[in-house]
Amino acid sequence: MNVDNVKSQMRKGMLEYCIMLLLRKESSYASDIIQKLKDAHLIVVEGTLYPLLTRLKNDGILSYEWVESTQGPPRKYYALTPDGEAALGELERSWMELNETINHIANR
Amino acid sequence: MNKTLTINLGGRIFHVDESAYQLLYDYLYNLRHAFERQEDGEEIVNDLENRLAELLQESLNDRQEVVSTTIVEDNIKKLGRPEEISGEQPEPDESGKKEEKEGTEDTTSDSGNQPQKTEETDKQQSETKDSDRKVSKRLFRDPDNRILGGVAGGLALYLNWDPTLIRLALLVLLFAGYGTLIPIYLVCWLVIPKANTAADKLSMHGRPVTMENIGKVVTDSFDHANEYLRSDKPRTTLQRFADGLVTFCGILIKIALVIMAIICAPVLLALLLVLFALVLAGIAYICGGWTMGVAPEWFNSGFAHASTIAIWCYVCGIIGGILLITCFVSSIFRMAFKWKGLSQQTMKVLLITAIITIAASVVLGFIGGWHFPPFEYQPIIQYDYT
Numbered sequence: 001m002n003v004d005n006v007k008s009q010m011r012k013g014m015l016e017y018c019i020m021l022l023l024r025k026e027s028s029y030a031s032d033i034i035q036k037l038k039d040a041h042l043i044v045v046e047g048t049l050y051p052l053l054t055r056l057k058n059d060g061i062l063s064y065e066w067v068e069s070t071q072g073p074p075r076k077y078y079a080l081t082p083d084g085e086a087a088l089g090e091l092e093r094s095w096m097e098l099n100e101t102i103n104h105i106a107n108r
Numbered sequence: 109m110n111k112t113l114t115i116n117l118g119g120r121i122f123h124v125d126e127s128a129y130q131l132l133y134d135y136l137y138n139l140r141h142a143f144e145r146q147e148d149g150e151e152i153v154n155d156l157e158n159r160l161a162e163l164l165q166e167s168l169n170d171r172q173e174v175v176s177t178t179i180v181e182d183n184i185k186k187l188g189r190p191e192e193i194s195g196e197q198p199e200p201d202e203s204g205k206k207e208e209k210e211g212t213e214d215t216t217s218d219s220g221n222q223p224q225k226t227e228e229t230d231k232q233q234s235e236t237k238d239s240d241r242k243v244s245k246r247l248f249r250d251p252d253n254r255i256l257g258g259v260a261g262g263l264a265l266y267l268n269w270d271p272t273l274i275r276l277a278l279l280v281l282l283f284a285g286y287g288t289l290i291p292i293y294l295v296c297w298l299v300i301p302k303a304n305t306a307a308d309k310l311s312m313h314g315r316p317v318t319m320e321n322i323g324k325v326v327t328d329s330f331d332h333a334n335e336y337l338r339s340d341k342p343r344t345t346l347q348r349f350a351d352g353l354v355t356f357c358g359i360l361i362k363i364a365l366v367i368m369a370i371i372c373a374p375v376l377l378a379l380l381l382v383l384f385a386l387v388l389a390g391i392a393y394i395c396g397g398w399t400m401g402v403a404p405e406w407f408n409s410g411f412a413h414a415s416t417i418a419i420w421c422y423v424c425g426i427i428g429g430i431l432l433i434t435c436f437v438s439s440i441f442r443m444a445f446k447w448k449g450l451s452q453q454t455m456k457v458l459l460i461t462a463i464i465t466i467a468a469s470v471v472l473g474f475i476g477g478w479h480f481p482p483f484e485y486q487p488i489i490q491y492d493y494t
Binding site for chain 1: 165
């Protein structure tokens with residue numbers, strides 16, 4: 001078994017969920033999301049976030065609006081849509097379940 | 109002293125060294141190429157461009173006002189290579205190395221696992237060594253070693269020959285009266301893909317596509333670009349002429365392709381209709397002939413003997429024809445417009461099937477044809493021999 005591969009697969013699977021969690025409270029600028037994800041060691045190269053954001057936007061999970069910035073050109077602020085919130089709720093439940101299952105198995 | 113350029117990147121103004129500019133240009137070009145066929149690829153690339161601008165802005169300060177090559181390289185590393193971003197390659201190794209360290213820490217706590225771990229890594233190493241050997245080369249046009257389209261350069265790499273030798277051989281053959289080489293070359297130019305990305309270049313050289321190797325190729329091309337720009341030697345007239353010629357030819361070929369597509373569309377449609385009609389007619393004829401008993405004499409005497417063969421010959425021919433037309437249409441669309449088309453795998457299968465069925469049709473045709481004539485002069489032969 002390739003441990004690193006499994007680890008990176010786990011991270012990959014979590015990435016979308018984490019982005020949605022980050023955006024639940026407030027809409028954010030992509031660079032801020034990057035910073036938070038990097039602090040959490042969830043992404044290594046920054047660029048990978050952008051295709052993901054665009055895909056989530058196309059799936060109707062996220063939406064963005066342009067916000068004027070004091071430094072530089074206007075920025076895209078991403079936010080969860082109602083659809084996205086529903087999806088997040090579902091993901092959260094499934095994450096709890098998964099968590100419980102793992103704990104249950106681990107502490108048997 | 110360096111010449112600087114003023115550029116507008118993502119709505120911000122930067123002063124950039126000439127060599128750094130070339131790097132940025134190449135990087136953005138490769139990004140565009142990597143995302144060109146994705147949904148909303150344009151938007152993704154624009155976002156990435158904006159982020160790059162932001163990163164560059166952060167790297168500049170009062171003392172460093174001009175974007176240098178090192179700054180660009182650092183930030184490209186941060187943002188990721190096109191292959192990493194578009195997800196064509198597995199996750200980068202940097203995280204893997206970190207994890208490995210963590211992993212060994214974990215295993216020291218229970219020492220029973222440690223030997224297993226080293227075995228595993230040994231296995232992995234031997235596997236990677238194996239993959240080093242097994243990697244098969246792929247044929248590409250080599251953009252780094254080209255005079256016209258890079259066909260000879262790519263072919264040389266593929267066959268492990270000297271490109272100059274191939275070019276000389278081609279020229280000699282050309283002057284020896286093999287004029288057909290010109291259309292063959294043009295077809296090769298069209299059909300063989302250009303090695304655009306680092307991954308393409310690696311498989312062109314027959315090296316395994318690993319993160320490490322990709323890194324090497326990318327830095328190599330950086331060096332290449334720098335060298336080219338730093339050497340003050342102006343490009344020779346011949347080179348400029350050849351470059352111009354190539355661009356001109358490229359445009360001509362594009363135009364020709366579009367015209368071909370336009371002309372071919374009705375022709376292909378007609379061909380398809382004819383094929384369809386043939387299928388219908390064949391079915392009707394065979395069914396009619398069998399059931400009504402109204403088939404002409406040659407059908408009953410000659411065709412009936414060879415009927416299974418002939419029918420198979422017919423069916424194979426039609427299937428092969430349809431497959432060939434499909435491939436043709438797909439590749440025309442693919443090249444003339446940036447349509448995604450059929451995947452290369454599908455195309456390969458289709459082409460192979462088409463070739464097999466057509467070959468089968470021809471062979472069956474010969475076998476069938478062998479059986480056809482006898483009923484006319486069979487009596488004569490029999491007469492002669494008795």
